[in-house]
Amino acid sequence: MSPRIISTAAELRAATIELLTSGGRSLGLVPTMGALHEGHAALARAAREENDVVVATIFVNPLQFGDPNDLDRYPRTLEADAELLGDCGVDLIFAPSPEEMYPGGQPLVRLSAGLLGERFEGEFRPGHFDGMLTVVAKLLHLAWPAADVRYRAYFGQKDAQQLALIRRMARDLNFAAEIRAVPTVRSAEGLALSSRNRFLSTAESEAALVLSRALRLLAERASRCEPLDLDSAVALVESQPLVKLEYFEVVDPETLEPLAFNCRDTPFTGDGLALIAARVGSVRLIDNQPLAADPVGVQS
């Protein structure tokens, strides 16, 4: 059954109060832009498992699109999205209009992602992370349940830079919500699920698998505490003619600063995060892989 869909902030407040009055002590928020797939379903299911009340939001945020054509082209599939969220046990969908979210038009005051928002994806999509943080901040405020209700918000590991920035925003600006990361959902072959995958041809989908293959190679080397030899992983991706690599870097998971000395020829220690972006045909794909050395596994 599809959950109730509401579109105003006032309705959201009233509906969450009503849902919580029957004794709910926790609320999970799942912000999305719709065009949902199994990756989003994993967020909703994680929220369902951990909370009494689950609210999903569907809002295609104009502030995070640089190109107005991209904003127009973004798929709007509310009916199918509502069905998927209902199957995951979501209680309520907040699907506001742009006018409801930004009553005065484009907001004058916005959040800035700072330096963390300028590298990697930020270099290819100027202003994207400022717009993303601004809407996430608003959604977190709008769905805030009450001081005595545990509040969690769910984001995919797939968008690792977005996740790092939201965590940073929550910490820097004292947001009440606990930010929960949900692992990337992949196809059986390894391709990270994304609403853009639908635009790949069969040959391109096959070619795109090189991204997850290269990431897996690094994860294996990291867990064995071997040098990552990033150059060989880069060469693997570049050997695929349909793939045009944009960046491939190993970084600190929190600061996203490149781990320059931990990835070439010294044994890998601690944690890292491999970030990759590439064009496959006309489709731009991103993926990532958390890396962790496992010295115990190496000894046994």
Ligand code: PAF
């Ligand atoms: O990841 C997304 O779908 C969006 O960036 C988000 C977090 C819902 C903000 O619009």
